[in-house]
Amino acid sequence: MRSTCKSKHSLALTGLLPGVLLLLLAAPLFAQPAEVAHNAARSVGQYDAAHEVTINGTVQSVVTKRTPGSPAGMHVLVSSASGTIDAHVGPYLTKAMQEAVHTGLPLQVVGSMSTVGGKRMLLVRQMIYGGQTVTVRNKYGFLFRPAESSNSPARKNPWAAMNGGAL
Secondary structure, eight states, X not given: OHHHHHHHHHHHHHHHHHHHHHHHHHHHHHXXXXXXXXXXXXXXXXXXXXXXXXXXXXXXXXXXXXXXTSXXXXXXXXXXXXXEEEEEEESOOOHHHHHHOOTTOEEEEEEEEEEETTXXXXXXXXXXXXXXXXXXXXXXXXXXXXXXXXTSHHHHOHHHHHTTTOO
């Protein structure tokens, strides 16, 4: 009777040991090197407020669909004296602002040039068009979200925002 008990325990250990070893050996395969993780965090582009530029030009085209290798959100291709510039304005413009920016519109963009996915683009901090100034990023380069309208459920009841909008 003792021999069957020992054989059951040794069989269980024999099956368990390779599983544990496999997990220990597989863990480093899923880890990212620190350099890769750091570069992934910077893939959106780094804003350099010390080197801001102001560009006056005309909207050549407006790109609202995301293309591989570029940050999400609206891009405005601006024709200026120095050539065509891809200006990233982000995903947070209101519908009215998005509709106001159209081909042929003269505008001024203020921002920082950056390389994103191997492509040079302007990370827009501020857009000025039609007498209106739109702040897209703060002075540190973080995208700015416009305030919600006063009649939204989240404004009337702050708990609704935590409950998916349900009151």
